[in-house]
Amino acid sequence: DTLAAVLLAYDGDKPVGYVSIGKSSDESRADFAQIKAIMLLQDYWGGGIGYALFQSACDACRAKGYTQMFLWVLASNKRVLESYVKWGGVIEHDRTKDFDANGVPLKEVSVRFAL
Numbered sequence: 001d002t003l004a005a006v007l008l009a010y011d012g013d014k015p016v017g018y019v020s021i022g023k024s025s026d027e028s029r030a031d032f033a034q035i036k037a038i039m040l041l042q043d044y045w046g047g048g049i050g051y052a053l054f055q056s057a058c059d060a061c062r063a064k065g066y067t068q069m070f071l072w073v074l075a076s077n078k079r080v081l082e083s084y085v086k087w088g089g090v091i092e093h094d095r096t097k098d099f100d101a102n103g104v105p106l107k108e109v110s111v112r113f114a115l
Contacts, residue, residue: 003064007056016041019053033061035071062115072108084111
């Protein structure tokens with residue numbers, strides 16, 4: 001079975017967030033699911049919608065037989081890292097990626113979840 005989905009959150013008719021999931025892009029984690037992106041409009045932060053999207057992603061991954069999931073997060077995004085830890089994630093400080101965004105050096109860190 002393949003895993004590829006985009007799950008949407010709405011406020012009435014207005015889309016306010018989404019999560020995109022798929023198979024791991026990391027060859028060393030071929031048996032992991034991966035959150036490719038998770039976004040929520042800032043006006044909706046702290047209201048539980050992000051957590052609901054995350055839980056829906058976990059459910060979809062479990063339904064496909066995955067027991068582990070991860071995502072990449074900007075290492076400087078302390079607010080979201082705190083949320084992921086609260087939701088059961090483990091920050092893997094030894095798994096990082098450096099990249100350049102229009103001349104700005106950035107670092108991502110992996111966060112792993114047991115499903």
